[in-house]
Amino acid sequence: MRVRTVRWTPWRFVTVFGVVSLLSDMVYEGARSVIGPYLATLGASAALVGLVTGVGEASALVGRLATGPLTDRTRAYWPLVMIGYAVTMVAVPTLGLTTALWLAASLFVAERAGKAIRGPARDVMLSHAATAVGRGKGFAVHEALDQAGGVAGPLLVAAVLAGTAHHYRPAFLALAVPAVAALLLLFWLRASVPDPARFEPRRPAAPTTAPSGGRLPRVFWTYLTFTVLTTAGYATFGVLSFHLATRHVVPVAVVPVVYAAAMGVDAVAALASGWLYDRVGVRILAAVPVLTALIPLAAFTTTWATAVAGVLAWGAVLGIQESTMRAAIADIVPADRRGTAYGIFAAGLGGATLVGGLLTGTLYEYSVTAVVGAVAGIQVVALAVFVAFVRPARHAVG
Numbered sequence: 001m002r003v004r005t006v007r008w009t010p011w012r013f014v015t016v017f018g019v020v021s022l023l024s025d026m027v028y029e030g031a032r033s034v035i036g037p038y039l040a041t042l043g044a045s046a047a048l049v050g051l052v053t054g055v056g057e058a059s060a061l062v063g064r065l066a067t068g069p070l071t072d073r074t075r076a077y078w079p080l081v082m083i084g085y086a087v088t089m090v091a092v093p094t095l096g097l098t099t100a101l102w103l104a105a106s107l108f109v110a111e112r113a114g115k116a117i118r119g120p121a122r123d124v125m126l127s128h129a130a131t132a133v134g135r136g137k138g139f140a141v142h143e144a145l146d147q148a149g150g151v152a153g154p155l156l157v158a159a160v161l162a163g164t165a166h167h168y169r170p171a172f173l174a175l176a177v178p179a180v181a182a183l184l185l186l187f188w189l190r191a192s193v194p195d196p197a198r199f200e201p202r203r204p205a206a207p208t209t210a211p212s213g214g215r216l217p218r219v220f221w222t223y224l225t226f227t228v229l230t231t232a233g234y235a236t237f238g239v240l241s242f243h244l245a246t247r248h249v250v251p252v253a254v255v256p257v258v259y260a261a262a263m264g265v266d267a268v269a270a271l272a273s274g275w276l277y278d279r280v281g282v283r284i285l286a287a288v289p290v291l292t293a294l295i296p297l298a299a300f301t302t303t304w305a306t307a308v309a310g311v312l313a314w315g316a317v318l319g320i321q322e323s324t325m326r327a328a329i330a331d332i333v334p335a336d337r338r339g340t341a342y343g344i345f346a347a348g349l350g351g352a353t354l355v356g357g358l359l360t361g362t363l364y365e366y367s368v369t370a371v372v373g374a375v376a377g378i379q380v381v382a383l384a385v386f387v388a389f390v391r392p393a394r395h396a397v398g
Contacts, residue, residue, distance in 0.1 A: 008192060010199045012131040014138050016189050018145030023182035024085060025149030025263075026156065027175045028111055030078075031092045033154035033259035034161070036241035037252055038168050042101040046242050050361020052105045053238030054174065056112040062350035063116025068343015071298065072336065078190045084118025085186055087111070089179035096172030116350075120342040127330040128200040137325040140208040140274025143323035149377055150263030153178070154256035162253045198337065216341055220331050222389040224348045227325060229350035229382035230288045230317075233375035235360040237262075240299050240311055243364065251285060251305050258308055262315030269319030277324045284324065286386055287380035291317045296360065296375050300368045301382040321349070 036049050044052070048297045072081060091111040098104055130138025153175065160171040241255050250258060289311050299310025326342070333341040363371040 010132040010138070013129045013193055013196060013199065014126065014133065014142055016185070017129075018142045019121075020085075020182055020186050020189060021142065021146035022152075023178045024088060024184065025146050026153035026178040027092045027182065028088055028115075028140040028153075029150040029259070030153030030175050030256070030285040031095060031108070031111065031172065031265060032237060033256035034168065034171065034241070036238040037245040037255060038095075038218075039101065039104060039238070040242060040246065041168070042099065044101060044105075046246070046365050047361045048357060049238045049242050050119035050236065050364075052108060052358040053236040054357025054361070056109045057236060057353035057357065058350040059109050060112035060119070060346075060350060062347040063113055064120050064343035064346035064350075065295055066232075066343070068120040068340045071339030071343070073122060077125050077196070078194070080121040081118045081125070082186060082190065084114045084116070084121075085183060087114030087117060089114075089183055093173055093176040093179060096169040115209065116346070119346055123144070123267055123326060123329075123342045124339050125196040127335075128196045128198075130327070130330070131200040134278045135330050136274035136277035136324060138274075139323045139327040140270045140277075143270035143274075143319060144267040146322070147196075147263045147267035147319065149178070150266060150397060151260045153362070154260035158253055158256040158260070161256070166252055186232070215230040216337060216344070217332060218244045219389065220329075220345075222385065223328065223332065224345060226285075226382055226385045226389050227345065228348045228352040229385060230292050231321075231349050231376055232355045232359070233378035233382075234292050234317065234353070234356045235296060235314070235371075236353065236357040237314070238310075239357060239364060240314060241360045242361075243300055243306060244311075244336075244367040247302055249302055249304050258311055262318070263306070265312045266319035266322070270323035273320045274327065282328055282390060285320070285328070286383070288317055288320055288325075289346060289382040289386065293376045293379040293381075296368070296371045300364065300371060302320050314370035379393065 021098065035053065039049050040054060046383050067080060069079065074133050088111050089106045091114065095104055098107070126139065126142055127135065130142075156174060157171045160174050164170050237259060241259070241387070244255050245251050245252050273284050275289070295317070296312050298306050298312070299314065301307050301310070326345075329341050329345055330338060359374060360371050363374060
């Protein structure tokens, strides 16, 4: 009997990889949705929550300084991706087995480190497949599927919390189910598409983007500066959820529902910004500093509707960061340097996220007005850098 061979198109690869991300997002976004209140129950202060979540996000991103170049040197895309996902899928359910603050904080950071291991390799593989479908759309569809899990995971956690009198242990343990499913699907995808680079035709890099002596193009560094500035004023959800729970803006069981709503906005923002990016280019990224400046103004109020609106704006910025801002890297950096570029880009995000978590968490304990003023000032500088970035970036993409 003849076995029918299934043809893997770029869209099919992007979609199935998106489902892997959907399942994994159920796991780690479910955990992130309650990590602030959970650490608070273990005795953490707002500043400590900001530090832990900031360090966690930094490890997810700064660690790519090592894994990005490693990806370019070894081309070991699948091994790095599979190890990274495995670390995350083990760390999160284990949170349900501890009540020690130091261990819970360590597991959260370990989960984020798993993302550092897989991130550059995953993004390079996606950039190959997205070439044929439009990079803005390709990364946007992946992010939208990713954030479908970002909605489902927090809702699962909310349901378990509501059904167990706000006990966190069963909520974390429930996330083991999508964790196992994600790993099984990932093994199947690896066996089906061992070399995603075949999706992208080899062609010479444009003179404006070609590296000199292995160096990354100047426009990349301007773009990185813009990204770092926008993220340095961007609060972590740990700090936002700490505010929602400790100020009794919403009930504790509703916090993950608010997070799920933010992930829904993330998906919509990713699709919208990706579609616009393929049509109008990098100009769409001007929305990032504007929205970032508005987040603390709304999210740190005690009126639930306004606070939730601020969290939704936070989700919109995250959607653009995770889709369109990643797509732009593939357009301004040649393929043979993309892993390194993604690693450096993510490291910049990570360092800035650490600053953002510490800044907003520390200033929050002093004054919400101080948070609003500091973030607004940083975003004004970010907009100035963006103006310097737009012209060479449009020329490189064109």
